[in-house]
Amino acid sequence: MxxxxxxxxxxxxxxxxxxxxxxxxxxxxxxxxxxxxxxxxxxxxxxxxxxxxxxxxxxxxxxxxxxxxxxxxxxxxxxxxxxxxxxxxxxxxxxxxxxxxxxxxxxxxxxxxxxxxxxxxxxxxxxxVVPYVAVALTDPDDTVLRVYAVTAAVLSAAAVADGIGRRTRAEAVARDATERAIADTLLEHVARGERARIARELHDVVAHHISVISVQAETARLTTPGMPEAGAKRLRDIGDTARTALTEMRRLLGVLREDAGTPPVTRKPQPGLTQLNELLDEAREVGGAGARLIVSGPVSPLGPGIELTTYRIVQEALTNARRHAPGAAVDVELRYSPQALDLRIRDNGPGPDRSGSGARGHGLLGMRERVAAVGGELRAGPAPGGGFLVEARLPVDAKEALR
Known part of the structure; x- marks a missing residue:
């Protein structure tokens, strides 16, 4: 240089x-x-x-x-x-x-x-900048004036263009930063809501089972006559371990709720199959379309985890149908069997190419995660003859079904 x-x-x-x-x-x-x-x-x-x-x-x-x-x-x-x-x-x-x-x-x-x-x-x-151009054109014979005026006009135009360019770039950067901040805030809001929801479900489902283990272990130790001391000690250990696990889970749930920013509220029971009719009534009122519940097979009580998973799948499928096929009728079918609960949800909307795009794709991902958590299977896609079909098979634990 x-x-x-x-x-x-x-x-x-x-x-x-x-x-x-x-x-x-x-x-x-x-x-x-x-x-x-x-x-x-x-x-x-x-x-x-x-x-x-x-x-x-x-x-x-x-x-x-x-x-x-x-x-x-x-x-x-x-x-x-x-x-x-x-x-x-x-x-x-x-x-x-x-x-x-x-x-x-x-x-x-x-x-x-x-x-x-x-x-x-x-x-x-x-x-x-315009007056400099006008001065340059007023007296074509005055060479000195024209040179000065044209020079001033060109340099002034360049200065204005550079200033506007810098401002435009700064505004674009600020706008991008604002959009990223808004997107991050929305993502964090959704994540906190999901953490709070998971905390509620863990509290009402998993904690319930741990409490049952503790109670049954203590009951078996106290009501079984002639139990050897070693057996009674093992039952006491089971009860103590269950109570310790329950305490640790509640502590972790407290941290999870605090991280989610969830204020202390009155807890409501998690929804199950008995609330499906209310869910369908709400779908009819909001969407203005028909919604039917079809039940077949011997109805039997299921574990709260299976019932909650079924409810959430139906809820998400109805929401997706309302968003992507407004006005379409929806059939919700439950088939009970000793081995599994088969769930089938179909709408008669347009159907094609909706399973992997937009909000419906995210909803199906949540469905698959819930079904996988209970050891089930899920299929979703365009239905034969039109519409959209969601099918899930949720295995029924015999011991859990008897509760």
């Missing part, structure tokens, strides 16, 4: 630091004002160099014009539109009337328009 390039880069860095400082506009205005005054005084008696001005230019007037083209920069941060308009008006007067637009005045003009395009009114910044 050459010495001149290094010097130019150093000057630009210093100018940028001055402009970004709290007193940057004032410092820039004073510095450019002094330079403009010196430059105007040197050119006052020469007719602005190569061209003869239309009006006589005295030394006081030259200094005054130089100060008027630079000192308004002091108000650039507080009143950018007024400062840029004042600098432009003074510069046009100096250029068109006296051919005395100084280099310091031109720099002040570029700074004002760049700041206006970046922080102020972009429309006004563009409009303030």
């Amino acid at each position: 050459s010495d001149s390039a290094c010097m130019s880069e150093g000057i630009m860095r210093k100018a940028r630091r001055i402009a970004l400082s709290p007193d940057g506009p004032v410092v820039s205005a004073v510095a450019l004002g002094l330079l403009a005054a010196v430059e105007s005084a040197g050119r006052a008696g020469a007719g602005a160099g190569t061209g003869q001005p239309d009006l006589p230019l005295t030394l006081p007037l030259a200094i005054l014009l130089g100060l008027c083209t630079t000192l308004p920069l002091a108000l650039l941060r507080v009143h950018p539109a007024a400062a840029a308009t004042a600098v432009t008006a003074a510069s046009l007067l100096a250029l068109a009337g006296y051919r005395d637009l100084t280099l310091a005045g031109l720099v002040a003009q570029l700074l004002a328009l760049h700041h206006l395009g970046n922080r102020g009114s972009r429309r006004l910044a563009v409009l303030l």
